[in-house]
Amino acid sequence: MADEDKDFLFSDICVEENLVYRKPGTLTETELHYCPGCGHGVAHKLLMEVVDEMGIQNETIGVAPVGCSVFAYHYLNVDMQEAAHGRACAVATGVKRVQPDKYVFTYQGDGDLAAIGTAETIHAANRGENFLIVFINNGVYGMTSGQMAPTTLPGMITTTSPFGSDTKTQGHPLKISNLVASLPGVAYVTRQSVHKPANVRKAKKAFQKAFEYQKKGLGTCLVEIVSSCPSNWKLTPLESNKFLEDKMIPYYPLGDLKVPEGK
Amino acid sequence: MGKKKLMKGNEALAEAMIRAGCDAYFGYPITPQSEVIEYLSREATNRTGMVVLQAESEVAAINMIYGSAACGRRVMTTSSSPGISLMQEGLSYIAAAELPCLVANINRGGPGLGTIQPSQGDYFQATKGGGHGDYHLIVLAPSSVQEMVDYTLLGFELSEKYRCPTMLLADGAIGQMMEKVELYDQMPRKTEFPDWATTGKPKNSDRRIITSLFIQPEKMEQINLGLQRKYREIEKNEVRFQTINTDDAEYIFTGFGLGARICTKAMESGRAKGYKIGVIRPQTLYPFPVDIYSELSKKVKGILDVEMNAGQMVDDVRLAVKGNTRVEFYGRMGGIIPTPDEILENFEKIFLK
Amino acid sequence: MTQEAIFSGFGGQGVLTMGMLLGYAGIIEDKEVTWMPSYGPEMRGGTANCITIISDTYISSPIISTFDTVMALNQPSVDKFEEKVKKGGNIIYDSTNILTVPTRKDINIYAVPGSETAVRLKNSKVLNMIMLGSFLKVNPIVKIETIWKALEQVLPERYHNLIPLNQEAFNTGMELIAK
Numbered sequence: 001m002a003d004e005d006k007d008f009l010f011s012d013i014c015v016e017e018n019l020v021y022r023k024p025g026t027l028t029e030t031e032l033h034y035c036p037g038c039g040h041g042v043a044h045k046l047l048m049e050v051v052d053e054m055g056i057q058n059e060t061i062g063v064a065p066v067g068c069s070v071f072a073y074h075y076l077n078v079d080m081q082e083a084a085h086g087r088a089c090a091v092a093t094g095v096k097r098v099q100p101d102k103y104v105f106t107y108q109g110d111g112d113l114a115a116i117g118t119a120e121t122i123h124a125a126n127r128g129e130n131f132l133i134v135f136i137n138n139g140v141y142g143m144t145s146g147q148m149a150p151t152t153l154p155g156m157i158t159t160t161s162p163f164g165s166d167t168k169t170q171g172h173p174l175k176i177s178n179l180v181a182s183l184p185g186v187a188y189v190t191r192q193s194v195h196k197p198a199n200v201r202k203a204k205k206a207f208q209k210a211f212e213y214q215k216k217g218l219g220t221c222l223v224e225i226v227s228s229c230p231s232n233w234k235l236t237p238l239e240s241n242k243f244l245e246d247k248m249i250p251y252y253p254l255g256d257l258k259v260p261e262g263k
Numbered sequence: 264m265g266k267k268k269l270m271k272g273n274e275a276l277a278e279a280m281i282r283a284g285c286d287a288y289f290g291y292p293i294t295p296q297s298e299v300i301e302y303l304s305r306e307a308t309n310r311t312g313m314v315v316l317q318a319e320s321e322v323a324a325i326n327m328i329y330g331s332a333a334c335g336r337r338v339m340t341t342s343s344s345p346g347i348s349l350m351q352e353g354l355s356y357i358a359a360a361e362l363p364c365l366v367a368n369i370n371r372g373g374p375g376l377g378t379i380q381p382s383q384g385d386y387f388q389a390t391k392g393g394g395h396g397d398y399h400l401i402v403l404a405p406s407s408v409q410e411m412v413d414y415t416l417l418g419f420e421l422s423e424k425y426r427c428p429t430m431l432l433a434d435g436a437i438g439q440m441m442e443k444v445e446l447y448d449q450m451p452r453k454t455e456f457p458d459w460a461t462t463g464k465p466k467n468s469d470r471r472i473i474t475s476l477f478i479q480p481e482k483m484e485q486i487n488l489g490l491q492r493k494y495r496e497i498e499k500n501e502v503r504f505q506t507i508n509t510d511d512a513e514y515i516f517t518g519f520g521l522g523a524r525i526c527t528k529a530m531e532s533g534r535a536k537g538y539k540i541g542v543i544r545p546q547t548l549y550p551f552p553v554d555i556y557s558e559l560s561k562k563v564k565g566i567l568d569v570e571m572n573a574g575q576m577v578d579d580v581r582l583a584v585k586g587n588t589r590v591e592f593y594g595r596m597g598g599i600i601p602t603p604d605e606i607l608e609n610f611e612k613i614f615l616k
Numbered sequence: 617m618t619q620e621a622i623f624s625g626f627g628g629q630g631v632l633t634m635g636m637l638l639g640y641a642g643i644i645e646d647k648e649v650t651w652m653p654s655y656g657p658e659m660r661g662g663t664a665n666c667i668t669i670i671s672d673t674y675i676s677s678p679i680i681s682t683f684d685t686v687m688a689l690n691q692p693s694v695d696k697f698e699e700k701v702k703k704g705g706n707i708i709y710d711s712t713n714i715l716t717v718p719t720r721k722d723i724n725i726y727a728v729p730g731s732e733t734a735v736r737l738k739n740s741k742v743l744n745m746i747m748l749g750s751f752l753k754v755n756p757i758v759k760i761e762t763i764w765k766a767l768e769q770v771l772p773e774r775y776h777n778l779i780p781l782n783q784e785a786f787n788t789g790m791e792l793i794a795k
Contacts, residue, residue: 061463090324091327093318094334120323269640442651527677
């Protein structure tokens with residue numbers, strides 16, 4: 001397409017009266033680096049829409065992990081810290097303890113949160129640290145290109161379980177959200193997905209609740225997003241959605257695992 | 264200044280931390296420095312509102328330090344050798360993200376679980392980086408309970424001036440012993456924070472990002488060059504040392520921390536026997552006081568370096584002396600403290616026989 | 617004047633407190649003080665000791681090779697530290713507890729039946745105060761009144777009722793040297 005044609009199209013269509021959606025100011029203009037069909041982009045957007053709608057952009061500090069979302073701070077337009085692998089909940093503890101009036105969240109994948117960072121996650125939750133943990137669970141190590149995760153399903157083929165993950169030698173998929181939900185300091189744990197519009201709306205609702213509970217000082221909130229990884233699952237985005245529904249969600253059922261008393 | 268008190272090294276350190284207006288302490292108990300977190304748990308929060316939190320591990324503690332330091336707060340942790348090893352990952356990230364913080368290592372004997380008795384075996388780890396990558400901590404070596412107090416404030420100030428993590432490298436004996444100290448008055452905690460601190464994105468300017476990740480090698484090299492420029496600046500401005508009786512000295516005893524004080528006693532006994540001995544005591548181990556060794560090496564017949572390890576600082580002494588004079592080493596390991604007589608005997612054996 | 621001393625005995629006999637009390641008294645009289653304890657599991661039943669140095673001038677090292685005075689409350693302490701007494705220095709030992717006594721001819725040896733006296737005073741916990749009395753009689757490095765002031769500082773208020781008992785023990789210890 002010639003440049004003048006493009007200009008013509010933009011000027012013709014992108015006018016104020018046609019506007020149906022605007023990217024919130026809480027997301028930067030940087031293009032996402034995530035693969036097609038990945039859930040990170042939607043999760044980023046939902047989280048930041050909530051920050052935008054609550055008007056807390058200037059009071060929010062996020063902690064990025066090591067994993068596919070290591071560059072989350074390129075996209076999330078709030079003050080951000082990049083943590084060492086697995087340490088996000090310890091870093092967030094440091095942030096929240098010295099700034100208890102600010103909103104703090106971590107954004108972590110399954111390797112970061114449920115393998116190398118298990119101790120930090122469990123102990124922060126057990127202290128009831130008053131921040132939000134966003135947990136993206138796609139059952140595989142994305143950034144390092146497809147190794148087995150602590151959440152990998154039995155029989156699932158990854159680069160380090162090339163014959164299918166064997167629970168006898170490689171362990172069982174860890175339902176860390178259930179572990180976290182069992183701790184008394186925790187206010188809210190929910191498992192959601194972003195693979196269908198209805199689920200997207202529910203996931204956004206979950207983020208809203210989590211920030212509201214943080215505002216009230218109720219304790220740790222964890223929102224798990226069961227997500228897909230077409231690149232490392234070696235499936236198309238559509239096939240991935242089917243795998244998510246047929247395999248992932250039956251093992252990681254969606255819904256609230258813990259809600260604050262009286263809610 | 265308050266009146267003089269008799270205080271244990273670890274407790275004086277904790278008191279100095281509170282008085283320096285420290286905002287937060289995150290730590291994990293380990294002998295021989297658990298008195299620090301015990302003292303803070305009793306004293307700190309009621310007096311200044313300072314955060315004191317017992318973390319689940321040293322790994323978590325140093326990352327809590329990262330998080331709170333990145334909010335522009337004055338923060339500190341303390342540990343002893345095995346715990347300091349666990350903190351190396353975090354210290355590398357803190358150095359790379361250029362966050363100020365103070366860490367005290369009340370060194371005990373290693374390697375491994377080792378012993379809880381005093382040692383200086385962590386000199387290399389403290390002064391040469393410790394974790395991965397090209398970085399340094401500023402390293403101060405207190406030799407008395409008074410210096411535990413004074414260097415706490417100095418350590419905070421240097422770390423904030425250069426945005427460089429700073430370490431007090433003491434040993435179990437200094438932590439456990441009691442001496443007379445004079446404490447400074449209570450300083451107010453900070454109410455304003457640096458521009459780079461993640462305190463919430465300002466309304467009219469960009470968000471702040473604290474990170475150590477720079478995937479492009481060209482960018483990462485620039486980050487490294489920036490760090491190296493900072494280290495050269497620190498080497499130029501912040502060298503601290505003490506000399507005793509070096510004017511007429513034919514021999515030099517040298518050591519750091521407690522080792523330097525034992526050397527001083529050995530020097531006194533040696534002087535009484537007619538040996539012209541002087542002492543050099545580095546107060547900063549990084550930056551190392553290269554010039555004073557280089558200068559005195561042209562005048563003396565030999566240097567005896569004494570440490571509570573297998574010979575670590577002696578490498579830096581030899582580099583500074585550049586072969587101008589003979590440098591010999593005497594040390595004890597495993598938690599044994601050499602006595603002044605032992606040092607003098609070995610001096611006589613090595614240099615006079 | 618400088619006094620370089622070591623207090624040594626079983627953990628629980630109060631040797632660390634003995635040196636510490638002397639240290640507090642030194643501070644009250646504005647002297648230089650270092651108190652260097654052995655630390656660790658030995659505090660719970662093994663042999664513990666503390667080097668205590670009180671001086672009118674700067675103390676270069678808290679670690680020393682030889683002592684003006686060795687205070688020994690058990691046999692291992694006599695065995696280990698008798699040879700570390702400076703020529704012309706002192707060893708004071710609890711003669712109730714120690715069978716193999718010091719024998720050096722070039723030092724002053726004081727046998728103090730500390731444990732026996734403590735039993736007579738109906739409180740075995742005052743052994744260290746008895747021995748400290750003996751120590752101060754041999755080495756009047758601080759004033760006796762200063763020890764009482766130090767005791768008031770170190771003891772929590774709720775234990776101040778025990779001060780007269782400690783004073784009695786201390787005075788008895790001084791008398792044991794006078795004999």
